[in-house]
Amino acid sequence: MRCVTVLGPSQTGKSTLVTKLASLEGTPKKSVSPYGLSLTEFEFGGEAWCALDTPGTNESLALAQDSLLASDACILCVSPAPEEAVLAAPYLRAIEASGTPCILFVNRIDEPRGRLRDIIASLQAYSSHPLVLRQVPIREGETIVGHCDLISERAWRYREGQPSALIELPASAAEREHEARSELLEQLSEFDDWLLEEIIEDREPASDALFAIASRTLKENRIIPVLFGSASHSNGIMRLMKALRHEAPPVEALKSRLAGGAGADEAALATVSLHAYYRANIGKTILARALTDGLKQGTTLGGSGLGSVQEAGNGRPLAGGVARGAVFMAVKSDHLPAPALLTSADVLEPPAWAAPPTPMLERILVPGSERDETKLSATLAKLAETDRGLKVMQEEGTGAQLICTQGPVHLRDLCKTLSEVFRVEVSERSPNPIYRETISKPSNVHYRHRKQTGGAGQFADVQLIVRPNERGQGFTFDETVKGGTVPRNYIPAVEAGAREAMEKGPLGFQVIDVAVTLTDGQYHSVDSSDFAFRAAARMGVRQALSQASAVLMQPVARVEIHIPSVFSGSMVAIVSALKGQVLGFDRDENAKGWDLFRALVPGAALDELARALRSATQGIGYFSKAFDHFEEIYGKEADTIINTHGSGTQAH
16 A cells, blocks of 8 residues: 655645545545544555545644654645745645655646746745656646646646546747756756766657656655646646656655664564544544554554554454555554554654644643543543643642643644543633742841640740842752750751741742741750741741742743744744843754744743734744743732732642
8 A cells, every 4th residue: 555645734625635636546435533634545556545634724733744654755735826835834844854755736726826936936945855847837818727747748738527638739838848848857967967968968868767767856855846736626636646656655665764763673663653542432543554564453563462453444344454555543552652663562752853843822621520520630641642742731839730732723622532532521721820939138037936735835946047049049048056056956847947938928929049047046855846946937937038028020931933934023023022032043954944033931921922923924833932030020010910819819
């Protein structure tokens, strides 16, 4: 079986394209996962094919990356509008990082929205591989009615819903065809010395030789050939499918590519898993592709026996086993993660390029009932195993379930799975902001803890100096006690009590960057104890904090924003509006046409940054973040935060 991924932005006609390709010969079989990954099996040219169609939202980019793990080649489906080329930038980036051979297909070419050369030039800005035009359009006025193949130099006229008709090349297209063919030969000659010599000697190379060179350069991932058509009218579909059949590499090339990218033993690789999801009453389902022959139920894979093996297109059992290259479903194989590279004995991490973008949307999931609360944590852990774009944590202070998703669509799909598959009902809310407080001046305190009950009493007397520390230094404790006024065995209890006082300051938040020094005290030979000195220190430090001019602190994150260069200019205004600090930007060395924009942004503004970034970049930009430091907040802003989140309303 041959396997290809069809990917690209929304509204470019990917699903229609897959349907038309699969219907060229025979009746296809199709299945769709709850996350929108569509799998279509079909026959063409006497071979079995599988097409993976991934959702076009940028939140589903991880699905596209995982599909590339199992694909011999891919089709990047794009719009015929040059101004929409930037929407394909994330997919070109993923394709080039993966090393997957790619054919670029300009769909809906019947819509007069731009010249083909302008479309290619716009897309070339995001591709390190040369985009090589393999066809030129035949026009009547502004309407494209056919194409001429630049290698065979044969012309075809489109017919509605039928194969194109072979025609003589119109005189009006001859000059453009000659010019484009010369450009094609020059581009191909960069990868073939024989062709370069033919061009220098002004000899016309044979079409068969050119087809062979074109096939080799695609297999070697040297170029991205460009074809065009209109899937909805069945125009250009046969030419695309023939190019895939003759030029896409076999499954052996995929196995070699995966082994090299992950540093694995190529001979040992048996399977690559690409997708996993849960189904009601069935459980975990793994979608995988066999890289060797002989896989069947009970075969040792990933260190344990493989469960039930089914056809990917219709779910029927595969009693005879899985042929090399076939895509299959495995159930009752919960030990298998996805995506992963699998040998008989081990589960290997996929190559680094398959890591999904950093999730930007943080939300707290609130269980609908006590029963749901009991199930939620374990259920989210299961889902995180099948969705690497999902991160599951706990909210600081409350311990509530905090999730990080790729965006609102990803969050919606997650909640739907929780409800429909696991019967766990949840609502969602924004997480509580994380604030801290510190002090701005030193304070001396003398505190005596005395308590007499029916039994033994409690007595401890401490004298403390509480003062601000350097930013980032945290809590420190020392002592200068002389003469044994506080016995050495009680000093650890004093430190412990001081630390407890840091848990919540006068503003209602955890206290940071404070130094406490024990200078003197008193004890009683009978009534003093660790407990008494701990209580004295705790109450004494709290009293000192209330006298030391508490200051509210907010977290500041260092963010690295990945963004196409055409949008970089808008980031300065966005960061400034969020009271952030621009640190600068550089060209992204790993992705042509992208910038890395660095900034410091208040932690409370990260959610708004995600929304503003999606809006400004049409959903393409994303950022990673790391805590950098805490900084002071004053005035009305601080008062509002303290009234809303502090003074006991937030547990820290």
